[in-house]
Amino acid sequence: MVDIATRVYNHRWKMDPIVRSLIDTDFYKLLMCQSVFRNRPDTNVTFSLINRTTSVRLAELVDEGELREQLDHIRSLSLSRGESTWLRGNTFYGKRQMFTPEFMEWFEGLTLPPYHLEVRDGQYELTFEGKWPEVMLWEIPALAVLMELRARAVLGHMKKFELQVLYARAMTKLWEKVERLRPIDGLRIADFGTRRRHSFLWQDWCVQAMREGLGERFVGTSNCLIAKNRDLEAIGTNAHELPMVYAALAPDDASLAQAPYDVLSDWHEEHDGxxxxxxxDTYGTKGFLDNAPDWLAGWTGIRVDSGAPEAGAETAIRWWKDRGEDPRQKMVIFSDGLDVDKIIELQAQFAGRVRTSFGWGTLLTNDFRGLTEDDVLAPFSLVCKAVSANGRPTVKLSDNPRKAMGPEDQIERYRRVFGVGEQEALDVIV
Amino acid sequence: MVDIATRVYNHRWKMDPIVRSLIDTDFYKLLMCQSVFRNRPDTNVTFSLINRTTSVRLAELVDEGELREQLDHIRSLSLSRGESTWLRGNTFYGKRQMFTPEFMEWFEGLTLPPYHLEVRDGQYELTFEGKWPEVMLWEIPALAVLMELRARAVLGHMKKFELQVLYARAMTKLWEKVERLRPIDGLRIADFGTRRRHSFLWQDWCVQAMREGLGERFVGTSNCLIAKNRDLEAIGTNAHELPMVYAALAPDDASLAQAPYDVLSDWHEEHDGxxxxxxxDTYGTKGFLDNAPDWLAGWTGIRVDSGAPEAGAETAIRWWKDRGEDPRQKMVIFSDGLDVDKIIELQAQFAGRVRTSFGWGTLLTNDFRGLTEDDVLAPFSLVCKAVSANGRPTVKLSDNPRKAMGPEDQIERYRRVFGVGEQEALDVIV
Structure with a gap:
């Protein structure tokens, strides 16, 4: 029996929205948003989309009208009652009422601010300007929309069984990864793949496959909507945009050097455990840790998000020991360019020495490498970053010079202020 | 929107029938049935299920109650009006009214005769007795039911994503075969996989994948129901049961020696092209061809169904040349234990020398080898054969002594009558 009503309803759609909820975003965005809403609500920021994989000429692949439709659709969204109830009533990281009534009231009234879209050199220049707490919520949906529109552009040329086999291959590929992870004792792994996912439905499938395949070893997803729908833990803490904006706002070198610690001092007041x-790593891990105040050594863990992850973890372990902390009580979260081989290696190297945890992103939710001719569905390195704050440019250095961002002269200044020496250049996988 | 009616309707089902139509069978069964209905309608035959893969203990895997439900369901089937219209009105092999009004009237009134089921040594002894035209129609549905019940017994223990990944792997595996076949010039290949299919839905998927992937090189399916539903050619001619029963009925050695030619003489009257x-190969290809009447050399082709297929095709080519025929005008149909490597080899060896054609069976519709632990879904060698006719045992020799069937003394007698010498023993794959 065909459900005629469903079919008629579906035919009426003008488009197939990619992002259908304001909580189809990473959990840490909401945590950071609340922190910004509390501490720096009136900061004006500009976020900008940057495609680091220039060989993928997005503006030639993705129709501008379709992109605008998707972005306009996101601007039409507001928090639903059920989403609001979940955010207000759920326990996150063991804590009730993670989100304050003031923040929730603001979020419930929010619609995302306008965007600015131009085409240059075959790429989209997509920028968002306005109050930091509003603009920052564009990052994840903007990335997810562009990633999925690029996938749709490719998929639109495929026949019915080709499509079915494509997803069969992708499922097989992911499941083989899950099977390789299954025997690993003490594994703790989460989905961090929202921003560069192949598509929403595919991310949702990956998350469910991880849950069935890994059981308790799969600790949750960064995606709030999927966490809500699938009754999973929402996972995430904070990201580079906080120190980048705080740093950009610093009036002089002395306060610039202090900015990353100011971020964590604010965070310290708001969160524990x-x-x-x-x-x-925003301005170099080594300098950051060398100059860190002692109270930071009491924190629960360190996230290693650039540079060689083994080196980052060893640096963290040494630092904890130097500060009289027991690394075995500490957590190292690996979250940069992970895939199964690297996860297995890192777990073998660090299990027992620290509490390890893995935030698996692009190669969980978008590993379509090798599944099409000419690899036209391979993931690519798209980011959406704060590029200025109150008119002042932001800078990111990280532990990999290939990930550095910002005006050249400011990069030099930041390298000087933060005492960043030689860095090993590593390929940016995704 | 959930289609509530469909869901309620589905919940009401007592079982999920495997065979839902009397034309969910091989086309050659219907052609042979018409021939038998015309030439030997009153012959009493016994068909019996034989599991040549004794390590698969069917009676321990498959519940007897479920098996009886499925078989009883098949006995409740009769030809629907649409099926009848399709058989009466369709063009088969370029011919209208392939099935006579007399045969169709009989078929429209048919329900399958009772079955007899016992368990012995972990195997089902399933036999069918009665008039040949009725009993013979049990063969394909009986095999399909047992193959699918065995698969269901295994699948019943799998979790949701395990199942999805199993089929993803099977789809990927089949599609890789299709992709290997796609570049082969002049390929003509058909689905012959009904009897040992993994399941009806899987066969249907395989057929559609072949059509999309191979286009015109996929010439059709032996399955009448799928041919009807998917608007494909129904493919098939005749099988061993005709010479086996004709031979069993022969009163003496002279008429035994003549029996296989009597079969084809009847066929000659009924069919052309x-x-x-x-x-x-029923009683050895070499002797059969050596002693064949000249009018047989005028036939369109030879099907190679046992022994080394290269040797069978070379024998056919030599025979045609000896009889003054041009092999390039003749067709060789390979149909025994085929898989992609063998198809590619045979096509390379014989393309241009004869018109080649491939009837791809078990390893098209049931290649689940390597997809589960302990290979519990690997296909196995189940057959359902005429074992006696009017109380006399049947015998099959074929070109592979491991496929020989019948009482030992009768096998010896047949080998003597048909002058079968040494035969190369080959593993029976499926």
Whole structure:
């Protein structure tokens, strides 16, 4: 029996929206948003989309009208009652009422601010300007929309069984990864793949496959909507945009040097336990840790998000020991360019020495490498970053010079202020 | 929107029938049935299920109650009006009214005769007795039911994503075969996989994948129901049961020696063109061809269904040349234990020398080898054969002594009558 009503309803759609909820975003965005809403609500920021994989000429692949439709659709969204109830009533990281009534009231009234879209050199220049707490919520949906529109552009040329086999191959590929992870004792792994996912439905499938295949070893997803729908833990803490904006706002070199610690000082007031995770690499991990105040050594863990992850973890372990902390009580979260081989290696190297945890992103939710001719569905390196704050440019260095962002002269200044020496250049996988 | 009516309707089902139509069978069964209905309608035959893969203990895997439900369901089937219209009105092998009004009237009134089921040594002894035209129609549905019940017994223990990944792997595996076949010039290939299919839905998927992937090189399916539903050619000619029963009925050695030719003489009267395909191996290909009357050399082709297929095709080519025929005008149909490597080899060896054609069976519709632990879904060698006719045992020799069937003394007698010498023993794959 055909459900005629469903079919007629579906035919009436003008488009197939990619992002259908304001909580189809990463959990850490909401945590950071609340922190910004509390501490720096009036900061004006500009976020900008940057495609680091220039060989993928997005503006030639993706129709501008379709992109605008998707972005306009996101601007039409507001928090639903059920989403609001979930955010207000759910327990996150063991804590009730993670989100304050003031923040929730603001979020319930929010629609995302306008966007600015131009085409240059075959790429989209997509920028968002306005109050930081509003603009920052564009990052994840903007990335997800562009990733999925690029996939749709490719998929639109495929026949019915080709499509079915494509997804069969992708499922097989992911499941083989799950099977390789299954025997690993003490594994703790989460989905961090929202921003560069192949599509929403595919991410949702991946998350469910991870849950069935890994059981308790799969600790949750960064995606709030999927966490809500699938009754999973929402996972995430904080990201580079906090120190980047705080740093840009610093009036002089002395306060610039202090900015990353100011971020964590604000965070320290707001969060405890497993939410106290240091992201030390924004302006170089080594300098950050060398100059860190002692109270930071009491935090729960460190997230390693650039550079060689083994080196980052060893640096963290040494630092904890130097500060009189027991690394075995500390957590290292690996979240940069992970795939199964690397996860297995890192777990073998660090299990027992620290509490390890893995935030698996692009190669969980978008590993379509090798599944099409000319690899036209391979993931690519698209980011959406704060590029200025109150008119002042932002800078990111990280532990990999290929990930550095910002005006050249400011990069030099930041390298000087933060005492960043030689860095090993590593390929940016995704 | 959930289609509530469909869901309620589905919940009401007592079982999920495997065979839902009397034309969910091989086309050659209907052609042979019409021939038998015309030439030997009153012959009493016994068909018996034989599991040549004794390591698969069917009676321990498959519940007897479920098996009886499925078989009883098949006995409740009769030809629907649409099926009858399709058989009466369709063009088969370029011919209208392939099935006579007399045969169709009989078929429309048919329900399958009772079955007899016992368990012995972990195997089902399933036999069918009665008039040949009725009993013979049990063969394909009985095999399909047992193959699918065995698969269901295994699948019943799998979790949701395990199942999805199993089929993803099977789809990927089949599609890789299709992709290997796609570049082969002049390929003509058909689905012959009904009897040992993994399941009806899987066969249907395989057929559609072949059509999309191979286009015109996929010439059709032996399955009448799928041919009807998918608007494909129904493919098939005749099988061993005709010479086996004719031979069993022969009163003496002289008429025994003549029996296989009597079969084809009857066929000659009824069919022409691409339906005139010799199946020479029932009692040894070499002797059959050596002693064949000249009019048989005028037939369109030969089906090679046992022994080394290269040797069978070379024998056919030599025979045609000896009889003054041009092999390039003749067709060789390979149909025994085929898989992609063998198809590619045979096509490379024989393209241009004869018109080649491939009837791809078990390893098209049931290649689940390597997809589960302990290979519990690997296909196995189940057959359902005429074992006696009017109380006399049947015998099959074929070109592979491991496929020989019948009482030992009768096998010896047949080997003597048909002058079968040394035969190469080959593993029976499926």
């Amino acid at each position: 497993n939410l106290r995770i240091i992201l030390p | 691409n339906l005139r395909i010799i199946l020479p």
